[in-house]
Amino acid sequence: MASLITCPHCGTRPKEEFSIRGAAAPRRPSPAARDEVWHRYVYVRDNPKGRYEEYWHHAAGCRRWLVVDRDNLTHEVFGVTDATDHLTAEAGE
């Protein structure tokens, strides 16, 4: 993945078209959640070695936020989904 990402909307594109935000797993807590939950959301990271979901923004393409499901040790990419679709799928599970 380090080199190419296959955007679900635009096809295969080079890394320079994207900007990378970080872990996609943390979910923004409800406004009423406890301080501890908010702290964890903003500051604590699972940071696993291996399979990892990460937010990439296709800034030079469709401008959609994507969830890139990848292995951060081998750099293999398992899938790339639109972040909104990812949320919907997650909610459906």
Place this chain on the structure above:
Amino acid sequence: MALNLLHRHVLEDHILGFHGGANPNHLSVVRRPVIFSVLAHAGREGQVREALAKAEDIAIRACGPSEWLAVSQTAGAEHVAAQLSAIPGVSLAEQSDGKVLMAIAGPSVRRILAKCVAVDLHPDVFAEGQSANMMCCHVVANLARTGADTFEIIVPRSFAGSVFEELTEMGREHALTASFLDA
């Protein structure tokens, strides 16, 4: 006091460097195209896409899900706006001045563009009629294949000078020339 306001193209000065006729590989800049950003609202993407396909005198360029550029070199802005705004679920922003439209054509066009974009432009992969946003000469652009050896590039106005310089620099090897389309 009535104002007589002159419209000026951003590449006016850049293009001065090119004199004489067009070579086989040529870059033409369209002086006053009509361009609109078309946004489909939630749940309306399919309908909007269908309606856009039927628009007259308007070429539709894909930007991303629910977003297109509507381009016309023949119709006026009002006419284009009227057609587009009749589509339910659409928001429009005019970009006729915010975007610069260039057409690049010739036998070496793919070899020139290979220095400018990362996308595979082999006709089996990026076919005639296809368009997409992509990085071109370090700038976010919309690229469309309009013929076997013809592509149209739309870039933000503020970057147009930079992109023009780089395109022509990368075209030197293939004797690329440039002019306004009406020149």
Place this chain on the structure above:
Amino acid sequence: MTSYRLDAGGAINRAQALTFTFDGQSFKGLDGDTVASALLANDQMLMARSFKYHRPRGVVTAGSSEPNALLTIGSGLRAEPNARATVTELYDGLVTTSQNRWPSLKTDIGAVNGLLSPFLGAGFYYKTFMWPASFWEKLYEPLIRRAAGLGKLVLQPDPDRYEKCWAHCDLLVIGAGPAGLMAALVAGRSGARVILADESFTLGGSLLSENVAIGETPASEFAKRTIEELASLPNVTLMPRTTVFGWYDDMVFGAVERVQKHVASPSPDLPMERLWRIVAKRAILASGAEERPLVFGGNDKPGVMTAGAVRSYLNRYGVAVGSRLAIFTNGGSGYRTAADLTARGIKVTAIIDARQQAPDLGPDGVRVIRNGAVVATKGRHRLESLIAERAGFQEVIDCDALAMSGGWSPIVHLMCQRGAKPIWSEEKQAFMAPNVGGAFVAAGGAHGADTIYACLRDGAAKAAAMMGELGFSAYQATLPEVEGEYDPSFAPVWYVPGAKDKAFVDFQNDVHVGDLGIAQREGFRHIEHTKRYTTSGMATDQGKLGNVNTAGIVAGMRGVSPAEIGTTTFRPFYTPVSFGALAGAARGEHAAPVRTSPLHGWAKKNGATFVESGLWYRSAWFAKEGEKTWRDSVDREVLNVRANAGLCDVSTLGKIEIFGAGAAEFLNRVYCNGFLKLPVGKARYGLMLREDGIVFDDGTTSRLSEQHYVMTTTTAYAAEVMAHLEFCAQTFWPELDVRFVFVTDEWAQMSLAGPKARIILSRIVEDDISNVAFSFLAVRTVTLRGGLKARLFRISFSGELAYELAVPAGYGEAVADAIMEAGREEAICAYGVEALNVLRIEKGFVTHNELDGRTTADDVGLGKMMAMQKADFIGKRLSTRFGLTAADRLQLVGLKPVEADKEIKAGAHLLKENAKPSLANDQGFVSSACFSPTLGGFIALAMLKSGRERTGEHIVVWDALRGAEVPAEVCQPVFFDPDNTRLHL
């Protein structure tokens, strides 16, 4: 004459003689020569000096792994240091010089290091040069640095162009030897998009150097015909002079094409080198195999080279590297070299075969010394004889060159760049390519094939298999017969012990067997430690020749298999790549794209000095005749705006149009202040926080219609804000119907500010813009006289009555001209960002000088904006943490020097009066400062500990960097019109 050009043979064009110079002396070479072959043809064996001991050196190889023959090629600004003579294509007029020698290549003072070598063993520098401490930097290190490096870099701008390119293919074949050619042919004939890249200027690889017949024609002829066939296929791209240097994720390969390195007068329309990023569905590594040198005392003498190199010079370049050669071998390669030499009438004095099982006689009756070894070499600047030993008996062998063969190692570098380690094969006595998945496989010599036929077959088979995987019907190639191959087997010999002279494993860095021993004794036993401690494998060839020998020798010292030792990590680049090629055209003034405002031409016309602001160029000030410094201009502009009116280009601010039924709610959540109740036709200042409660960006957002807004951002943060909005909309609240589009480029936007702004504007705009009809923060689409539609905003960043007028970009210059014309009587002036900065400091408005990514809204006095009653907004929850609300935080204040004409500079720190400078006493810093012509003195905004309660206190502005200490008084951060009466005029 010891090395010379033969009368016939070789893939060189004898009709095309080329003239070149080496160290000032003129030589003749031929078209098709490398610099090395041409020098050898002229009996110039001595080409270089080694790094540490400055030993005389010639070529060891005929290829890209050459560690010795590094020369500077070219002169003046085009001089390239450390070019390998063995791969540098000769051209007419080429100028080359030797390196790392003084005063001359033959007489090099540095060679004295060789005498001191017992003291300069591996790691010696870690153990000494420590006393006295100050001597390291004053004496020892300068001495060491003087000896550093090989070639000289001309640190001047490069006159040549470079560029980058993308390529896409079904199959990339790396290496155009027998395996690569067959692979490309099969894939090309199958209809796949094929790229065949080879580092050499002539495709063919070993076929150009090996004396065999393929399908009854010479190998080089077979290569030529195959290449012609490939060239005729439209789906095949041949890329000679192209080195694939790196294998990256997702089957992206980096390659560099030397477009004009071989050209005497480069064309300005072509790049010197071109970087390729090749995206391949499949790739075949057909990079061949490397012949290993033998490690024996004096194995670095000029004239000692690999047996394969001797054949290359002989068969490809028609050069005999000596007139009397000896051969030291552990397998068939040495015998093949002997056969090729004797067939051309060149004397071979002996074959020293390290094996017990060896023939009685060599080709043409050459004597074979079985179970023998070379233990010493004689000669100063080139080999004059050697001492061979067999069963304790030593004899002198007459020779002026020695061909050595220590077996073969597949060249697996590229396949090991992504983490996989090569695998030791006992059978092949070599490290083999690892399995890295089916998309990238090794074929031919790189896969351990050791005959040309095996290479042809392997290349064809690997390509055919890949064609099937890619859905092509694989072309069935008929494999030609190959005649005259030699027995490729060899028996491992890692080194010849007992030599007096050094037995080198890394020629360039002068690492010898003794150094490996020191490393083992001292505990640097892991192969990476051995490498780092001895520097073996760290030279410009990155251990291509020596690393396998190092592993074998260390294994021997430790009594284990080389499998247990392993190799060091292979990393890009396969061979060194120039900065120029990797940088391409994006350098110097083209380092980043330029953004120009639609009012750029207007500003230029009005005498603007421009300043970089991110990618933009913005007008900084507009000098008038008679103004000596920028301050003169800025002071005038400020005063004129306050007294009359000014026009400023604000087009670079980010502009985002926002649409949708959910837009109001969305804005209410991304801004910390309220946005739900913003009426249509009004603008509001908004403050965005990051989720950690720190201020992110600010700007105004205007409601154009019920579900349509336009947001402005700061120039610097436009892209970040857009990405942030998209992130919030797409991942936090996808249920809100809200859409965004950048319209920054659509509008030329200008700020018309000053008490006379309305009068001037009313001459341009048809609509009623009286204070009643168009009050502070009003927004409306207006019609300019003549009919052009424009957007008008009554917003101010100067504290004056001000408007921002936005017109379609192409009309920007014309409208700005018209405003200047309309305001002539009111003495309107153009003003730039410097004046704008002064105006806003006078008003205490903050920018990213204050909002530096560490400040809260409260820190800059905007705490009240935070609508904590809202259920949610970005940054709400974490903004209340103790550390972000503590009373001793730095808070925005104003500063006035006690003496108004004493300058305060941004970046100064603050101290209490009479306090000693220390971190404990540090009270904060000056964030913005300027001369205020309005107030007639210097003023500043500062972030001061608990600043808001310290109004009136006298402090010291401490600027040690610039040697200033200025007493100042803390004041409110609004210096001018604190009641904002002028905004509402």
Place this chain on the structure above:
Amino acid sequence: MRYSAYSIFKQAFSGNRLWTPAWREPQPKTHYDVIIIGGGGHGLSTAYYLAKEFGITNVAVLEKGYIGSGNVGRNTTIIRSNYLLEGNNPFYELSLQLWEGLEKDFNYNAMVSQRGIVTLFHSDSQRDDYARRGNGMRMHGVDAELLDREQVRRMMPYLNFDHARFPILGGLYQKRGGTVRHDAVAWGYARGADQRGVDVIQHCEVTGIRRENGVVVGVETTKGFIGCSKLALAAAGNTTTVGRMADLDLPIETHVLQAFVSEGLKPVIDHVITYGAGHFYISQSDKGGLVFGAGLDFYSSYAQRGNLQTVEHTMEEGVTMIPGLSRAKVLRAWAGVMDMSMDGSPIIDRTPIDNLYLNCGWCYGGFKATPASGFCFAHLIARNEPHHVARFMRLDRFERGYMIDEAGKGPQPNLH
């Protein structure tokens, strides 16, 4: 064996055959007072200072590979203390002072070379930022100078003054900054620690942390269980992996940073130079190689290798800053995995588990911190309280709202 000119002289006459191992290869004991996980620069320096400064010698350093195989052996060797914030500045200054006395201290020549570091600025606002930083340094007594364009030109005439996209307006100069031979740092600390009784155990991977009654009692390793009274983590890019064995929640994301070396060249660049309009930095080693690097690859990665785009971008910045580099050739690229913290600053602290200590979050500034990190971590382990200069580097600072955000980029690690 003590190293000196004499030892080299003596060895030379015995054919260099009598050199003894720089460190032992001990088998693990059953129990140590302190076990340090991670035989990189920070782990080894911690062991060294525990033994030397605090008299705690029953210490083991456990390294899963060979010592120095992590970032201490794959960086660009720069040392400096030109930090902005109070939370960092005194700490890095202590580090620089320790570097200055290091060779004598551990009898190993790590070639500390104070060549001076210049950080270029390209705009007025950047100059203001650097002035703020430089004045902050001076407040703490650290050397700092603000150079104007002409001063920079005199020192480095080869920089791009005439055709730059972002003109060089000046630089922040720290004379005492410089470079150190990186491998030698690991080796010197290892040898020094070993001589004082520390067991440096290579090829011993920790696979679990055993806890009883809420405290750590030892670690499971590939060489069996090893007991300890205190456990200290100094695992850099692998901090999370090890921390998870003790259920630690950490504000760490692992990223990859590349570095490069050119072919050996005769000396042309004297100083360490940092580009202000990008991330590029460069120096020239005593062997002649130009050593340089730039920004992160930006994605989470535990792979010690980089991508081509970053390589290209690095070279673009390099040639833009120093046009004459164009014809120099790059020899090798490598990459290290970085424990990027959420505010870009490190953590040296106790953890919620009483006898478990944490040293992490070095981002890509870990090398220069090596001595102070070891010193302060040893202090913390020995005394159970933070060293004065590391008192802000707390694990709970995020919850309390006391971030040390040198870059002002907020909680997104790859922006720091």
